[in-house]
Amino acid sequence: MKITxxxxxxxDGSHDPAVDQVADALExxxxxxxxxxxxxxxxxxxxxxxxxxxxxxxHMINDFxxxxxxxxxxxxxxxxxxxxxxxxxxELFIRGNKTLAKKILAYEKLKCPDFAVFSKDASLETGGSLxxxxxxxxLERDGSVGIGANALVRSTTEMMERVLAIHRDVGDSALVxxxxxxxxxxxxxxxxxxxxxxxxxxxxxxxxxxxxxxVLDYKAKWExxxxxxxxxxxxxxxxxxxxxxxxxxxxxxxCRALLVRDYARVxxxxxxxxxxxxxxxNANCDLEKTSEFASAAGAAGIEYPALINRIAExxxxxxxxxxxxxxxxxxxxxxxKAVPAGERNG
Numbered sequence: 001m002k003i004t005x006x007x008x009x010x011x012d013g014s015h016d017p018a019v020d021q022v023a024d025a026l027e028x029x030x031x032x033x034x035x036x037x038x039x040x041x042x043x044x045x046x047x048x049x050x051x052x053x054x055x056x057x058x059h060m061i062n063d064f065x066x067x068x069x070x071x072x073x074x075x076x077x078x079x080x081x082x083x084x085x086x087x088x089x090x091e092l093f094i095r096g097n098k099t100l101a102k103k104i105l106a107y108e109k110l111k112c113p114d115f116a117v118f119s120k121d122a123s124l125e126t127g128g129s130l131x132x133x134x135x136x137x138x139l140e141r142d143g144s145v146g147i148g149a150n151a152l153v154r155s156t157t158e159m160m161e162r163v164l165a166i167h168r169d170v171g172d173s174a175l176v177x178x179x180x181x182x183x184x185x186x187x188x189x190x191x192x193x194x195x196x197x198x199x200x201x202x203x204x205x206x207x208x209x210x211x212x213x214x215v216l217d218y219k220a221k222w223e224x225x226x227x228x229x230x231x232x233x234x235x236x237x238x239x240x241x242x243x244x245x246x247x248x249x250x251x252x253x254x255c256r257a258l259l260v261r262d263y264a265r266v267x268x269x270x271x272x273x274x275x276x277x278x279x280x281x282n283a284n285c286d287l288e289k290t291s292e293f294a295s296a297a298g299a300a301g302i303e304y305p306a307l308i309n310r311i312a313e314x315x316x317x318x319x320x321x322x323x324x325x326x327x328x329x330x331x332x333x334x335x336x337k338a339v340p341a342g343e344r345n346g
Contacts, residue, residue, distance in 0.1 A: 002032045003312060004054035006045075006073065006084075008063045009037040018288040019060060025308035026058070040064055045073065049080055056312055057084035059284065070284060071096065085315040086284040091259040095283045098139055098175055101258055108257040110250065111277045113177040113269075118163045120173050133179045135215065136162035138172040145170065149228075152179060152213040180269040180277050184214070186234070187251035187266045188285075188296040190307070192314055195255060197248035198296035199236060200268075207231035234292050236299050243270075250276045258283070262314045265293045287311075 003026055007019045015037050026033045036048040038061075045064070049057065061073040075089040087095065095101055102112045114130055117139060133154045137147045153159045163174040184205075188198035205214040208231035219228035239247075251266035258281050265285035269277045285293050289304055297307045 001055040001312070001316075002034070002052070003056045003058055004049065004052045005033065005035045005058045005060060006049070006077070007035065007037055007060040008069070009039045010063075011039075016060065016062075016288075018286065018291075021289050021304070022058060022060065022287055022308050025305040026312065028305040029309035029312070031309075031312070038064065042076070045076060046080065049077070049082060054082065056315060057082050058312065059084045059086050060287070083315055083319045085262055085311050087259075087261045091261055092283060095258050095260070095281055096140065098280070101281065104257050105254060105278050108253065110254055110257065111275060113180055113277055113279070115175060115177045118167075118174040118176065120167050120171075130176065131178055134159055134176050135179045136166065136174055136176050138166050138170045139175045140172055141170060147215065147217045148219070149213060149215075149217060151217060152215060179213075180271050180279075181214075182269050182271045184216070184279075185247055185268045185270065186292040186296070187247055187268060188293040189251050189255045189260065189264050189266060190262075190297070190302075190310065190314075192261060192318060195252055196300070197251050198293075198302075199299040200239065200244060200247045201234050201292045201296050201299075202237040204233050204235045205231070207233065234295065236295070243274075246276060250278065254278050254281050261318065263293070263311050265291075 005019055005023055005026075007015055009015055019035060019037070023033045023035060034052055034054070036045075036052065038044045038048065057077050059074060059077065061069050063069050064073050071089045071092045074084065074087065074092055077084045078088060086092075094104065099115070099117055102115060105112050116124060116130055118124060133152055135151050136153055136159060137151055138145060150158075150162060153162055159176060163176065166172055166174040184203040185200040186203070187200050189195050190198070203216055208214070209227055212228075212231070216232060217228060219226040220232045222229075247268060247270075250268060254266050255264050260281060260283045263285065265282045267279040267282065269279055271277065285291070287294065287308065294304055294307060298304070302310070
């Protein structure tokens with residue numbers, strides 16, 4: 001196949017290192033691969049895809065047009081009638097709107113932390129009864145943006161200080177969640193009709209300084225050399241089969257509830273009373289070779305090239321041609337108009 005990897009071109013001319021890794025994996029699958037790295041430029045996006053005419057778009061955009069870039073570019077590729085990996089604009093909107101996602105998960109009887117949303121326009125939305133401690137984070141930002149050591153609060157005064165800081169510094173509404181004390185797990189999910197869940201990966205916080213909150217904040221994710229980065233690591237834990245099965249089932253159920261397509265990473269917390277809470281469902285998750293998703297796939301016996309090529313196959317499997325015997329709605333309308341009323345009634 002001709003596969004075009006669609007990804008962000010950052011202001012400094014760089015791009016996500018996972019793009020090159022995905023390209024190498026697809027080339028190992030004998031595909032003809034091109035990269036379309038675009039800045040925040042709709043014309044460059046549409047013209048680049050029109051020129052390449054790919055059989056499949058491997059969608060790796062994150063920042064195009066701002067935080068809704070993933071949704072916007074999926075909509076554009078949809079409109080161009082090109083098959084592509086990952087969620088469509090509707091599915092990605094559901095996943096990205098964290099309050100809507102929580103409501104859907106709660107309807108499906110999946111546990112989520114109780115929450116409140118403090119909007120920038122001063123409106124308030126609640127989902128449950130909040131109890132201290134709480135974690136305060138931006139509503140729509142991903143990648144732990146706006147989450148630091150002070151994200152965990154233990155008083156109303158601290159909470160409001162963080163809410164106002166997010167409004168001011170991040171320019172986003174603030175999501176306030178009940179903090180679930182316990183272990184943190186990531187479960188990768190792959191597939192559509194018959195999805196599979198990978199072995200759970202656990203985030204080990206034991207290297208953090210004493211008293212530091214067990215939260216994977218911005219420094220822990222991105223600032224190499226920081227105490228937070230050095231003090232956290234993803235591990236493949238030995239778990240009782242019953243617990244492993246519960247974590248995997250919760251991840252699968254969460255992906256089904258939020259209409260996830262092809263692949264995702266589900267973030268979970270196991271409370272001290274052994275209850276499993278869904279923290280977030282990350283559709284179109286990070287595909288870097290050392291990411292939790294790829295590491296979990298490896299633990300399941302799926303090597304990186306096979307993983308990436310399987311994602312491409314899943315995207316194509318979703319694109320089913322309309323049977324030739326099935327008339328379109330337009331054809332049906334024409335047929336109804338062509339038959340005289342008397343004959344239709346007879």
